[in-house]
Amino acid sequence: MALPLSYNVRNVMQRPVSTLTTAVGVGLTIAILIGALSLAAGFRAALVQTGSADNLIVLRKGANSEISSGISRQTAAILRAYGEVATDARSRPLLSPEVVVVNNRRRVGQPGNSNVTVRGIDHEALVLRRGVQVVAGRWFEPGAAEVVVGRRISTRFEGCRLGDRVRFGQRDFTVVGLFSANGATFESEIWGDNEVLMPVFRGEVFQSVTFRMRDPARFDAIRRELESDPRLGVDVQRESEFYAKQSEMLANLIRVLGGFITIIMAVGAIFGAMNTMFAAVGARTREIAMLLVLGFSPLSIMVSFVFESVILSLFGGLVGCLMALPLNRIVTSTTNFSSFSELAFGFRVTPGILLTGLAVAAVMGLVGGFLPALKASRQPLAAALRGA
Amino acid sequence: MASIQVRDLSKVYQRDSQRIPVLDGLTLDIPDGDFVALMGPSGSGKTTLLNLIGGIDTPTSGQLLVGGTDIARLSGPALAKWRSRNIGYIFQLYNLVPVLTAHQNVELPLLLVKMSGRERRQRARTALEIVGLGDRLDHFPRQLSGGQEQRVAIARAVVSDPELLLADEPTGDLDRASGGEILDLLERLNREFHKTVVMVTHDPHAAERAHRVFQLDKGVLSQ
Numbered sequence: 001m002a003l004p005l006s007y008n009v010r011n012v013m014q015r016p017v018s019t020l021t022t023a024v025g026v027g028l029t030i031a032i033l034i035g036a037l038s039l040a041a042g043f044r045a046a047l048v049q050t051g052s053a054d055n056l057i058v059l060r061k062g063a064n065s066e067i068s069s070g071i072s073r074q075t076a077a078i079l080r081a082y083g084e085v086a087t088d089a090r091s092r093p094l095l096s097p098e099v100v101v102v103n104n105r106r107r108v109g110q111p112g113n114s115n116v117t118v119r120g121i122d123h124e125a126l127v128l129r130r131g132v133q134v135v136a137g138r139w140f141e142p143g144a145a146e147v148v149v150g151r152r153i154s155t156r157f158e159g160c161r162l163g164d165r166v167r168f169g170q171r172d173f174t175v176v177g178l179f180s181a182n183g184a185t186f187e188s189e190i191w192g193d194n195e196v197l198m199p200v201f202r203g204e205v206f207q208s209v210t211f212r213m214r215d216p217a218r219f220d221a222i223r224r225e226l227e228s229d230p231r232l233g234v235d236v237q238r239e240s241e242f243y244a245k246q247s248e249m250l251a252n253l254i255r256v257l258g259g260f261i262t263i264i265m266a267v268g269a270i271f272g273a274m275n276t277m278f279a280a281v282g283a284r285t286r287e288i289a290m291l292l293v294l295g296f297s298p299l300s301i302m303v304s305f306v307f308e309s310v311i312l313s314l315f316g317g318l319v320g321c322l323m324a325l326p327l328n329r330i331v332t333s334t335t336n337f338s339s340f341s342e343l344a345f346g347f348r349v350t351p352g353i354l355l356t357g358l359a360v361a362a363v364m365g366l367v368g369g370f371l372p373a374l375k376a377s378r379q380p381l382a383a384a385l386r387g388a
Numbered sequence: 389m390a391s392i393q394v395r396d397l398s399k400v401y402q403r404d405s406q407r408i409p410v411l412d413g414l415t416l417d418i419p420d421g422d423f424v425a426l427m428g429p430s431g432s433g434k435t436t437l438l439n440l441i442g443g444i445d446t447p448t449s450g451q452l453l454v455g456g457t458d459i460a461r462l463s464g465p466a467l468a469k470w471r472s473r474n475i476g477y478i479f480q481l482y483n484l485v486p487v488l489t490a491h492q493n494v495e496l497p498l499l500l501v502k503m504s505g506r507e508r509r510q511r512a513r514t515a516l517e518i519v520g521l522g523d524r525l526d527h528f529p530r531q532l533s534g535g536q537e538q539r540v541a542i543a544r545a546v547v548s549d550p551e552l553l554l555a556d557e558p559t560g561d562l563d564r565a566s567g568g569e570i571l572d573l574l575e576r577l578n579r580e581f582h583k584t585v586v587m588v589t590h591d592p593h594a595a596e597r598a599h600r601v602f603q604l605d606k607g608v609l610s611q
Contacts, residue, residue, distance in 0.1 A: 007487065290477075290483040292468070293471065294497050
């Protein structure tokens with residue numbers, strides 16, 4: 001039978017200084033891991049939340065992003081008349097041909113400029129994109145030189161506050177509203193009327209067309225039909241998949257880099273835990289010998305010490321979770337390589353990520369505790385009783 | 389049955405290339421219910437003999453029957469199991485677990501026996517009452533005097549009701565009064581509870597409590 005849990009817990013509490021030192025070492029490692037994972041999760045969530053599985057996005061054949069795509073007015077008109085497009089209560093197709101350009105703007109509070117996505121939309125886009133709503137001011141009027149700005153960038157770029165005037169090409173636009181979109185990447189964009197913005201950016205084509213499917217279950221058939229239509233020359237994707245794919249490369253990069261830093265730090269923290277546990281075993285030589293004399297098996301002694309190391313590391317893991325928790329919802333930004341524009345998003349410290357952090361801490365305890373536990377279980381009894 | 393039969397027992401330690409003989413062809417009989425003191429100068433092999441009888445160490449040659457079991461033939465796990473059922477060990481420095489209460493320290497050997505938690509707690513309480521510490525159940529070792537710590541250690545040694553108690557200098561770290569109380573307790577355990585007691589001691593006063601005293605010198609026994 002195993003030694004009681006209280007034996008290990010109290011032994012960990014018995015040496016507060018070494019316990020705290022080890023816990024902080026493990027905690028820092030776990031905090032960095034959680035930071036990296038929550039950064040990747042936040043980035044991914046921003047992009048994944050952007051798309052709806054009911055919507056479909058049409059790009060020029062071969063284009064892998066909106067800015068490298070071009071959809072002519074004729075193609076947009078064919079799509080508007082397509083029978084699989086859902087309609088609203090007044091039988092208007094829920095479809096938005098969109099102009100997408102990147103606009104270089106000066107940052108607020110930071111040196112230099114960065115790109116912002118400017119999206120010209122059809123008014124139906126507001127119905128298409130569920131969750132998009134004005135949080136200050138109002139929507140732009142169709143045909144007017146007005147724009148609305150995503151709430152996440154309104155304070156990060158010059159000229160993006162409510163009432164500011166923002167210049168595109170040779171024309172000034174008034175910021176008449178700020179909008180939110182459930183944390184989606186749209187919150188990092190500037191939206192205006194597509195028919196007003198297209199000539200300003202000297203474009204003659206839309207970059208994408210998004211529409212809601214009448215029956216989303218027919219996606220595969222719709223895709224086959226549109227992609228094989230020789231008049232269109234387009235690729236078709238579910239909107240949700242399109243944005244999820246955009247997140248993959250950078251999210252993976254963040255995870256790999258975070259994992260690499262975590263592994264390096266974990267090696268140090270494991271040695272710290274190992275050192276603490278070797279010291280604990282050394283200080284308790286007689287005690288361990290006494291337990292063996294009582295009849296506890298070497299295996300139960302070993303399990304007990306590994307368990308103690310895991311408790312120690314889990315405590316460190318909790319410290320790490322507490323260090324990382326304040327990161328939650330902190331907004332940061334990075335360049336979205338698919339649109340070459342700035343994407344602002346919040347860290348997402350999820351329960352799953354916290355559990356991952358604790359699991360990694362437990363593994364560190366397991367690895368760090370193994371050798372000291374082996375030493376504890378294998379000591380020669382007679383010599384250990386003498387304290388030799 | 390806790391009779392001990394030692395036949396031509398030898399123990400040699402090997403340190404690098406050097407052979408260090410500690411016990412040399414010892415023969416000894418301790419009947420069930422006896423109270424024996426082992427005396428002798430430091431390095432004479434008293435503790436080694438006690439450890440061999442307790443299955444803590446293994447002999448180099450000879451035969452050692454404890455309660456009819458040839459313990460030299462038992463392997464590690466079997467020997468550990470045998471110890472947990474048959475031996476109560478009392479150490480000079482008590483060897484209590486500092487982070488456990490008196491009650492939890494005494495419960496330790498019972499964790500190796502299939503028993504309900506309630507019964508375990510009750511038996512540990514009874515053992516502590518027998519040694520006169522029924523009012524110190526929740527005290528930690530640091531909150532007890534040396535004599536009280538040794539009494540907790542004795543309660544731990546007897547809680548699983550072994551027939552053989554091995555005591556290695558049980559009064560060696562105590563003042564005369566506390567040492568006297570411990571010896572009273574050992575005598576009582578021998579007399580009232582019929583425990584066989586083998587005690588290593590340097591102290592002639594302690595040895596007087598035993599029925600028989602064996603002298604060990606350079607690994608050779610005399611009575």
